[in-house]
Amino acid sequence: MKENELFEKIELFLQGKLDDNEHKLFKKQIETDNELARKVETYKSAIKGIEISERAELKKTLQNIHREYIDSRKQRNYNTVLKIAAVFIGFVLLSSPFIYKYITGGTSTEKLFAENFSPYPDLISQRSETTSNVMLLEAMSYYKNGEYENASVLFNELLSHGYETDTLLMFYNGISILGADHPDSAITQFNKLIDTKSSFSESAKWYKALALIESERIDEAEKLLTTIVQSKSYNFTKAEKLIKKIEKLKDK
Amino acid sequence: MKILYSDKKIVSDLRSGDKLKVNNTLHYLYKSYYRMAVNVIKTNSGNEYEAADVFQDALISFYESVQREKFRGDSSIKTYLYSTVRNLWLTRLKKSNRMVDIENQYNNVVTAITDKDNFDDEQPETLLKRIIDKTGEQCKELLRLYYYENRSMKEITALMNFSNENSTKTQKYKCMKKLIGYLDTHPELKKSLLERN
Numbered sequence: 001m002k003e004n005e006l007f008e009k010i011e012l013f014l015q016g017k018l019d020d021n022e023h024k025l026f027k028k029q030i031e032t033d034n035e036l037a038r039k040v041e042t043y044k045s046a047i048k049g050i051e052i053s054e055r056a057e058l059k060k061t062l063q064n065i066h067r068e069y070i071d072s073r074k075q076r077n078y079n080t081v082l083k084i085a086a087v088f089i090g091f092v093l094l095s096s097p098f099i100y101k102y103i104t105g106g107t108s109t110e111k112l113f114a115e116n117f118s119p120y121p122d123l124i125s126q127r128s129e130t131t132s133n134v135m136l137l138e139a140m141s142y143y144k145n146g147e148y149e150n151a152s153v154l155f156n157e158l159l160s161h162g163y164e165t166d167t168l169l170m171f172y173n174g175i176s177i178l179g180a181d182h183p184d185s186a187i188t189q190f191n192k193l194i195d196t197k198s199s200f201s202e203s204a205k206w207y208k209a210l211a212l213i214e215s216e217r218i219d220e221a222e223k224l225l226t227t228i229v230q231s232k233s234y235n236f237t238k239a240e241k242l243i244k245k246i247e248k249l250k251d252k
Numbered sequence: 253m254k255i256l257y258s259d260k261k262i263v264s265d266l267r268s269g270d271k272l273k274v275n276n277t278l279h280y281l282y283k284s285y286y287r288m289a290v291n292v293i294k295t296n297s298g299n300e301y302e303a304a305d306v307f308q309d310a311l312i313s314f315y316e317s318v319q320r321e322k323f324r325g326d327s328s329i330k331t332y333l334y335s336t337v338r339n340l341w342l343t344r345l346k347k348s349n350r351m352v353d354i355e356n357q358y359n360n361v362v363t364a365i366t367d368k369d370n371f372d373d374e375q376p377e378t379l380l381k382r383i384i385d386k387t388g389e390q391c392k393e394l395l396r397l398y399y400y401e402n403r404s405m406k407e408i409t410a411l412m413n414f415s416n417e418n419s420t421k422t423q424k425y426k427c428m429k430k431l432i433g434y435l436d437t438h439p440e441l442k443k444s445l446l447e448r449n
Binding site: 048150 | 278288327334344353377396448
């Protein structure tokens with residue numbers, strides 16, 4: 001057998017791509033032929049060597065990216081200090097009530113959202129099975145710390161593995177997605193709860209209204225808030241105040 | 253302005269074979285998910301130094317899954333990275349029998365460094381690099397594409413501008429022959445490679 005053909009056969013053998021008979025035959029040959037066994041081992045070590053060496057190169061690249069990332073973060077912190085200084089100067093300039101009123105005028109959807117968004121209280125920790133589920137505890141801890149992006153990853157994981165029908169988890173997931181600034185995906189989550197008329201569908205309406213405000217769909221938000229007020233459901237007094245602010249915003 | 257990449261674009265850029273795109277994507281993944289990894293590890297009694305190391309290993313695992321077409325997008329990249337970081341870290345914790353105890357932080361760092369040193373056995377790695385470099389730039393690239401990135405002969409032919417698949421195949425044979433020849437002169441290195449996971 002020519003050397004290139006032998007290389008090809010060794011490779012197919014190592015990849016498990018020889019058919020059963022050929023594989024058995026070649027294995028037997030290796031067991032009886034020391035020189036062939038040595039060649040197979042060397043071939044295997046060469047492939048392993050390429051893998052290890054490439055992995056090490058990639059690790060080096062990532063370590064460099066890490067250094068750049070840390071440096072840029074330091075730079076960002078420096079820029080933040082400059083921004084704070086600028087804000088301070090701006091504050092001094094705007095401290096005259098007349099100028100302040102003239103320039104800022106009123107309110108914005110962002111402001112309305114920030115004023116009204118707060119996480120729903122933790123009902124999960126009261127459940128008896130929670131303490132045995134580390135991931136659930138971790139998710140709730142992120143949720144309570146306002147680390148919504150991480151919380152939503154874990155809630156998603158839980159919802160696709162064993163908690164598929166848990167409406168309370170769906171609800172917290174929606175709030176986390178909203179807190180992580182993804183109002184459109186949050187609306188999808190809240191719609192599921194509202195459509196199924198689950199125990200959290202009323203509370204989900206309030207958060208959906210906030211998500212609509214965050215997406216700047218204020219007419220839809222106002223409509224939904226009106227139904228909350230009419231049915232006197234979750235947070236209806238806050239909804240009343242919010243409607244007034246939305247109207248002010250629309251008058252601008 | 254922050255650029256947003258979809259998971260699909262991340263995977264296709266990593267598979268593009270374009271080094272600039274790959275590099276930009278790795279930067280993007282780092283910027284987007286590094287803090288998440290730090291949070292996971294810090295809440296499980298680790299520190300930022302350990303978080304960086306584990307996160308880089310998780311990115312390597314993701315990169316390899318993409319190249320070997322094992323990452324099919326059944327879960328999001330974020331979920332993949334999150335669970336990999338978490339699993340890698342918990343395995344390391346178990347291995348070193350570390351207690352979740354703030355007083356043991358110092359010992360933890362020492363253990364992590366020792367583990368790392370055992371893993372990155374410097375000398376054979378340097379020798380290995382020297383041997384692979386000796387095969388030449390073209391061989392290095394061809395072997396990387398075939399064995400690490402799992403590319404087909406057809407793809408390699410296009411990426412490296414070979415005239416046809418047969419000449420790529422011949423070239424690959426010549427490169428392997430060179431590498432095997434060098435490894436034959438370093439039996440200790442060969443042995444240590446075969447012992448690695």
